[in-house]
Amino acid sequence: MKRAPTHSYPGINLGEHHASAHKATEVVTFGFWVFLMSDLVYFGLMFAIYITMIDAQAGGPGPHELFDLKSVFAQTLILLTSSLTVGLAMLALKYNLPRGRIVLWFGVTLVLGLSFLVLEVRDFMAMAEKGGIPQRSGFLSAFFGLVPMHGLHVATGCLWLIVLGIQLRVKGMTDVVISRVVRLALFWHFLDLIWIGIITIVYFGGLTYG
Amino acid sequence: MDRRSEMHRRERRRYVIGYGGSLLLTLAMFGVAQVYGIETVGVYLTIGLLGLAQLVLQLVYFLHIDRRRSSREDLHLVLFSTLVLMIMILGTVWVLGNLATRMHMHLM
Numbered sequence: 001m002k003r004a005p006t007h008s009y010p011g012i013n014l015g016e017h018h019a020s021a022h023k024a025t026e027v028v029t030f031g032f033w034v035f036l037m038s039d040l041v042y043f044g045l046m047f048a049i050y051i052t053m054i055d056a057q058a059g060g061p062g063p064h065e066l067f068d069l070k071s072v073f074a075q076t077l078i079l080l081t082s083s084l085t086v087g088l089a090m091l092a093l094k095y096n097l098p099r100g101r102i103v104l105w106f107g108v109t110l111v112l113g114l115s116f117l118v119l120e121v122r123d124f125m126a127m128a129e130k131g132g133i134p135q136r137s138g139f140l141s142a143f144f145g146l147v148p149m150h151g152l153h154v155a156t157g158c159l160w161l162i163v164l165g166i167q168l169r170v171k172g173m174t175d176v177v178i179s180r181v182v183r184l185a186l187f188w189h190f191l192d193l194i195w196i197g198i199i200t201i202v203y204f205g206g207l208t209y210g
Numbered sequence: 211m212d213r214r215s216e217m218h219r220r221e222r223r224r225y226v227i228g229y230g231g232s233l234l235l236t237l238a239m240f241g242v243a244q245v246y247g248i249e250t251v252g253v254y255l256t257i258g259l260l261g262l263a264q265l266v267l268q269l270v271y272f273l274h275i276d277r278r279r280s281s282r283e284d285l286h287l288v289l290f291s292t293l294v295l296m297i298m299i300l301g302t303v304w305v306l307g308n309l310a311t312r313m314h315m316h317l318m
Contacts, residue, residue: 030283033284033287033288034287037288038291040295041291041294041295044295044298045299045302048298051302051303055310069243073236073240076236076240080232080236083229083232083268084226087225088222091218091222094218094221095214095218189273190273192272193265193268193273196261196264196265196268197265199239200239200257200261204239204248204258204261205254207243207248208248208249208250208251208253208254
């Protein structure tokens with residue numbers, strides 16, 4: 001069992017099978033990590049605001065009336081599975097598997113991402129029906145500044161997935177396209193990490209302290 | 211060709227292990243909430259630790275962040291960002307929590 005020979009940045013490494021793509025990817029991937037970390041700062045501060053706002057419900061509806069844990073559970077499983085499938089898409093690309101396999105994993109990821117969004121929007125609509133709108137209280141403002149922002153990221157990821165799918169079809173598996181898929185996979189995994197923070201702090205934290 | 215498919219299998223197994231572990235931790239998290247109710251601090255602490263474990267698991271198995279020499283620069287980037295973030299988050303919560311206590315807003 002030998003270790004992968006060239007491993008110069010986190011996330012999946014293209015390695016020797018894509019020597020030129022590997023070199024091109026190295027620098028931009030590090031840059032992309034810098035972007036992810038600044039994005040993390042945004043989410044982190046929104047978490048901090050949410051924590052300080054949990055009690056600021058101003059007599060409006062609180063976590064117990066608004067949160068639907070069953071739906072959150074489904075969303076968690078969907079997003080986790082999509083994190084696996086985007087990784088498998090990346091591996092299919094790395095090991096030059098037939099294009100059909102790559103398209104399959106891309107498609108599955110897209111469908112999962114979109115179903116996540118559908119469930120999330122349904123949750124927001126159910127919350128709005130119970131009077132849980134952003135301007136109702138500080139707690140709800142903090143909630144709607146954080147969770148839909150994550151949803152927006154997922155929506156952007158879906159759009160990115162579609163664009164890359166088209167590029168793979170039109171341009172073929174060129175170095176540039178491959179390196180873009182590497183970054184998309186990083187972005188997608190990152191979103192799943194943020195989601196873990198959301199279920200732990202926003203949903204369970206809200207239910208415990210709200 | 212043989213070595214490649216061997217490497218492919220190994221990397222795929224990494225993802226599957228990460229997925230399986232995350233799945234178990236997620237089920238444990240919601241299971242604990244379901245069985246014990248989410249009212250007490252002890253239960254919430256358990257849930258928080260399960261979340262933290264899943265975070266680390268995914269960083270290692272999905273994002274491939276570890277202490278391998280080659281990925282150390284990125285590890286530094288991640289650790290430093292986390293440090294700055296923790297100062298900001300804990301500082302915010304500390305200062306505002308303190309304020310709330312002194313203003314008798316019974317926060318937390």
